[in-house]
Amino acid sequence: MAIEPLLASRAQKAFIxxxxxxxxxxxxxxxxxxRLVEDEVTxxxxxxxxxxxxALFALAEIFELFxxxxxxxxxxxIQLIGILLFHLALIVFSALQVRQTRTALVKFSDADCAESFDEVxxxxxxxxxxxxxxxxxxxxCVIAASWLSILFCTKQLYEEFGWAIFHVVGANPKMKTMYQWYQIMICFLKFDFFFFTGVTMQLLIVVLSRNSAEFAITIIAIPIVLILLGLCxxxxxxxxxWIMTISLVMMLAAESYLSLFHGIQLKTRPTDLILVYKLVRFYEPASRAQYATTRATLTIFTIVAFLLLFATFAVGLRCFADFEKGLMESKVHGQSYTPVKNDVKMQVLNGDSIPALSDKPNYLPSGDSAGMGQPQGSYLGGSALGQRISIE
Structure with missing residues (x-):
C-alpha cells in the first residue's frame, strides 16, 4: 500500500x-x-x-489552518485529534462572545431604556x-457544522496515517509508543503558543494599562516564552x-512568573500559582469591573493555558527519558512523503516474465531506528526456483 502524497487523497482535500x-x-x-460597532462607538x-x-478569532482561524x-x-x-478538541473550544468561545459582546454594548437597563431609548x-x-x-x-453555528465534517474526515485520515507511521518506525511496539509521545509533545508545544498568545492578547488589549508594571512584564515575557517553545x-x-533541560526548567518558571510579580506586589507568598491568583483577580470585588467584558474567556484561556503548559512539562519528561534510544532518525527524517519503494526487475522463467524484488530495497530514512533498515534478502535470495507450473 503506497503512502498518499500531500493533499492527494479525498479525505485530505475535504479536511483542508x-x-x-x-x-x-x-x-x-x-x-x-x-465595522458595525466601529461606526457607532469609540x-x-x-x-x-x-x-x-x-483579533483572537483571526489568530484562531489562521492557527487552525496552519x-x-x-x-x-x-x-x-495526535495533532488531528488536537484540532478536533481545539474546534470544540472555538465553539464554546464563540458562544461566550455573544453574551460578552452584549455586556459590552448594552449598558442601560430596560427601565432606563423605556424612559429614554439609546440606540447604542x-x-x-x-x-x-x-x-x-x-x-x-x-x-x-458555522463552526459546529464544520466540526461534524472534519470529524468524518479525521476518521478516514486516521486509517490512512496509520500505515504511514508504520513506514516511519516499523512494527516495533516500543518504538511506536515513543514516537507517539514525541508527537504529543510537538502538538502540545503548538497549542501552548496559541493559548499563551491568546491570554496575553486579551490582557494587553482589554485589561492592562500601558503605564502599569504588569503591562511591561507581559510584553517582555512574550518573546521569552515563544523562544522557549521553539527551542524545546x-x-x-x-x-x-542540555537545551531540553533548560526548556523544562523554564516551563516551570513560565507558570509562576506572574505570580512572583503579583506576590511581591500584594505581599503574599511568591510561590502562589498564576492560576489561583488570576482567577481571584477576575472575580474579587476590587478588580471585578476591570475584567467585566472579558472575564469568561479570560478564565477559560487562563485555565487551559496553565493545564496545557503543565501537561507539556510532564510529557517533556517522558520524551526526555526516551532520548538516545534509536528514535532520533525517525523524528528528524521520518516525515517525508516519499513512499517505500522496491526496485522491480523482470525475470524470465520458462518463457514467462514475472516481477522480482531486488536484493536492495529502498527504505525510509527512519528504518534503521526501527530495526528495519538492514537490507533484507529478496525472495530470490534463497534456493533457486524450480520449474513453474501454470494453473491456466
Whole structure:
C-alpha cells in the first residue's frame, strides 16, 4: 500500500477545504460586527472587547489552518485529534462572545431604556446590539457544522496515517509508543503558543494599562516564552539534552512568573500559582469591573493555558527519558512523503516474465531506528526456483 502524497487523497482535500471555508465565513462575520460597532462607538473602556474578539478569532482561524496543513504534512494523528478538541473550544468561545459582546454594548437597563431609548447602549428593536447579534450567532453555528465534517474526515485520515507511521518506525511496539509521545509533545508545544498568545492578547488589549508594571512584564515575557517553545521543539526532535533541560526548567518558571510579580506586589507568598491568583483577580470585588467584558474567556484561556503548559512539562519528561534510544532518525527524517519503494526487475522463467524484488530495497530514512533498515534478502535470495507450473 503506497503512502498518499500531500493533499492527494479525498479525505485530505475535504479536511483542508472545510477548515478554509469555515475560516473565511467566520472572519467575514466578525469583520461585519467590527465595522458595525466601529461606526457607532469609540473602542475605549468596555468597547475594547470587540477588537480583541476579532483579533483572537483571526489568530484562531489562521492557527487552525496552519495546524491542519501541518498535521497532514507530518501525518500526525495526535495533532488531528488536537484540532478536533481545539474546534470544540472555538465553539464554546464563540458562544461566550455573544453574551460578552452584549455586556459590552448594552449598558442601560430596560427601565432606563423605556424612559429614554439609546440606540447604542440599549437593547431593543433598531439598537446596535440587535443589528450585530445575528452575525455573532452565525459564528458558532458555522463552526459546529464544520466540526461534524472534519470529524468524518479525521476518521478516514486516521486509517490512512496509520500505515504511514508504520513506514516511519516499523512494527516495533516500543518504538511506536515513543514516537507517539514525541508527537504529543510537538502538538502540545503548538497549542501552548496559541493559548499563551491568546491570554496575553486579551490582557494587553482589554485589561492592562500601558503605564502599569504588569503591562511591561507581559510584553517582555512574550518573546521569552515563544523562544522557549521553539527551542524545546528543536531539543525534543534532535535530542539535545542540555537545551531540553533548560526548556523544562523554564516551563516551570513560565507558570509562576506572574505570580512572583503579583506576590511581591500584594505581599503574599511568591510561590502562589498564576492560576489561583488570576482567577481571584477576575472575580474579587476590587478588580471585578476591570475584567467585566472579558472575564469568561479570560478564565477559560487562563485555565487551559496553565493545564496545557503543565501537561507539556510532564510529557517533556517522558520524551526526555526516551532520548538516545534509536528514535532520533525517525523524528528528524521520518516525515517525508516519499513512499517505500522496491526496485522491480523482470525475470524470465520458462518463457514467462514475472516481477522480482531486488536484493536492495529502498527504505525510509527512519528504518534503521526501527530495526528495519538492514537490507533484507529478496525472495530470490534463497534456493533457486524450480520449474513453474501454470494453473491456466
Amino acid at each position: 477545504i472545510t477548515i478554509s471555508f469555515q475560516a473565511v465565513v467566520v472572519l467575514v462575520m466578525i469583520a461585519i460586527v467590527f 473602542f475605549t473602556g468596555g468597547y475594547k472587547t470587540l477588537p480583541c474578539y476579532l 495546524m491542519a496543513f501541518d498535521a497532514l504534512r507530518m501525518r500526525n494523528v 447602549n440599549c437593547d431593543g428593536p433598531g439598537s446596535l446590539w440587535r443589528r450585530v447579534e445575528p452575525y455573532l450567532i452565525v459564528t458558532p 521543539g528543536v531539543a525534543v526532535q534532535r535530542e539535545i539534552k
